Amino acid sequence: MTVTPVQEQPPLQRTPLLRTSLHAGIVDPEMDSMRLLSETAMKFPEALSFSSGAPYDGNHDLANLSHYVERYLRHLRDQGVPEQRITRLLFQYGPVNGFIQDEVARMLRHDEGIEVSAESIMITHGFQEATLVALRGLFASPDDVLLSVSPAYVGIRGAARMLDIPVKGIVEGPNGLEPEAVAAAARAVRATGKRPRALYLVPDFSNPSGTVVPLEARQRLLEVAADEGLTILEDNPYGLFARDGEKMPTLKSLDTRGDVIYLGSFAKSAFPGARLGYLVADQEVTGEDGSRRTLAQELSKAKAMFSVGSSSLSQAAIGGILVENDYDLTSATRELAAVYQERLAASLDALAEHFPPERYAEHQVRWNVPRGGFFLTVEVGFEADLAAMERSARDFGVSWAPMSMFYLDGGGDRALRLGFSNLTPAAIREGIARLARFIESEAGA
Numbered sequence: 407m408t409v410t411p412v413q414e415q416p417p418l419q420r421t422p423l424l425r426t427s428l429h430a431g432i433v434d435p436e437m438d439s440m441r442l443l444s445e446t447a448m449k450f451p452e453a454l455s456f457s458s459g460a461p462y463d464g465n466h467d468l469a470n471l472s473h474y475v476e477r478y479l480r481h482l483r484d485q486g487v488p489e490q491r492i493t494r495l496l497f498q499y500g501p502v503n504g505f506i507q508d509e510v511a512r513m514l515r516h517d518e519g520i521e522v523s524a525e526s527i528m529i530t531h532g533f534q535e536a537t538l539v540a541l542r543g544l545f546a547s548p549d550d551v552l553l554s555v556s557p558a559y560v561g562i563r564g565a566a567r568m569l570d571i572p573v574k575g576i577v578e579g580p581n582g583l584e585p586e587a588v589a590a591a592a593r594a595v596r597a598t599g600k601r602p603r604a605l606y607l608v609p610d611f612s613n614p615s616g617t618v619v620p621l622e623a624r625q626r627l628l629e630v631a632a633d634e635g636l637t638i639l640e641d642n643p644y645g646l647f648a649r650d651g652e653k654m655p656t657l658k659s660l661d662t663r664g665d666v667i668y669l670g671s672f673a674k675s676a677f678p679g680a681r682l683g684y685l686v687a688d689q690e691v692t693g694e695d696g697s698r699r700t701l702a703q704e705l706s707k708a709k710a711m712f713s714v715g716s717s718s719l720s721q722a723a724i725g726g727i728l729v730e731n732d733y734d735l736t737s738a739t740r741e742l743a744a745v746y747q748e749r750l751a752a753s754l755d756a757l758a759e760h761f762p763p764e765r766y767a768e769h770q771v772r773w774n775v776p777r778g779g780f781f782l783t784v785e786v787g788f789e790a791d792l793a794a795m796e797r798s799a800r801d802f803g804v805s806w807a808p809m810s811m812f813y814l815d816g817g818g819d820r821a822l823r824l825g826f827s828n829l830t831p832a833a834i835r836e837g838i839a840r841l842a843r844f845i846e847s848e849a850g851a
């Protein structure tokens with residue numbers, strides 16, 4: 407047999423691709439800030455990390471995954487769903503808006519006092535996809551502007567950036583977003599010829615600041631939204647972790663006009679690896695032919711093009727958690743809420759021990775006192791940027807997040823965020839002792 411020699415190929419001439427030729431959402435260094443933060447923190451694995459908001463993972467047990475999926479399948483069988491349909495539901499492409507909306511509606515009624523039909527709910531890949539879908543649907547013109555609390559969770563700025571939606575930040579006060587500041591921002595946007603279209607906020611234990619909007623301000627925010635023609639995007643991943651008796655009504659439960667879209671996540675109430683969340687949009691949309699559908703149904707066109715549907719396995723696991731707990735995530739997360747409350751208290755006690763208020767002139771450290779959530783903010787007397795965080799992690803063994811990363815229009819240069827959710831009280835005490843040594847050395851420098 408004769409073997410033909412392989413012809414030598416000329417070297418590949420790849421066309422150079424400049425990063426600057428890509429979409430602004432990819433090019434903008436701000437969009438990379440969370441990755442840089444976690445990479446910097448990960449360079450120092452020995453450091454105690456206050457830099458993320460990862461939930462407590464001490465209860466995670468692999469055996470639970472199959473248990474919850476089985477629990478959901480049993481629930482379907484108990485309802486008389488034929489075996490063949492169950493198999494198809496799990497293995498095939500499923501309905502775009504998901505298949506656990508009934509269970510989520512029952513949970514919302516129980517936990518949040520939100521009364522909506524299953525047709526008003528879309529199951530999504532976490533809060534993040536819910537936001538992308540809601541923004542895509544609402545923002546129809548390049549003149550539409552998103553108003554957002556500032557400092558804000560990076561996911562909202564990123565989602566808006568990816569969709570080329572302009573954002574105007576409204577700096578919050580000690581009690582979160584102030585309604586009159588929202589009204590002023592809406593007027594300011596309108597004065598430039600643009601339209602304030604929606605308002606994003608986290609009324610309960612905001613990320614990064616841990617603030618809670620008081621009840622009166624919630625009612626006033628709804629009035630401002632009605633007056634200014636704003637749709638409120640209410641993001642609520644931490645509301646369940648309030649102290650007993652302190653849980654506030656969500657804006658959605660107070661919304662009588664249909665001005666609120668509620669964005670939910672199972673990342674903190676169940677587990678983030680499921681990547682599951684949901685959107686509640688019960689607004690009625692009238693078509694040109696007079697047809698009427700909920701906004702969640704209308705928005706399924708966006709969801710179909712972003713992700714086709716949400717994972718059936720994740721829906722089954724989360725559905726199983728809801729069924730097993732009788733649609734009562736408040737009770738199901740009581741122990742977890744106590745864990746977070748203990749960690750918050752340990753953080754506040756350690757800060758008070760190391761930075762006595764009577765010696766403020768010396769250390770220049772001040773912090774807020776949230777009543778729940780995963781985060782608190784600390785003001786310091788020096789620039790707390792990523793380079794400072796790296797010095798802190800490398801030389802003192804403690805990492806945190808620069809607050810400036812969360813401000814939309816500048817600010818927070820001398821402040822840091824402490825995320826205490828995934829550190830034990832002992833690690834928190836040690837971490838804050840290390841932070842105190844770092845702060846002392848920066849002050850000396």
Ligand SMILES: Cc1ncc(COP(=O)(O)O)c(C=O)c1O
Nearest residue numbers: 532533534559613643671673683
């Ligand atoms: C304010 C806020 N919203 C939403 C989320 C969760 O989003 P997802 O469901 O996409 O994990 C987080 C998590 O860090 C958050 O802090």
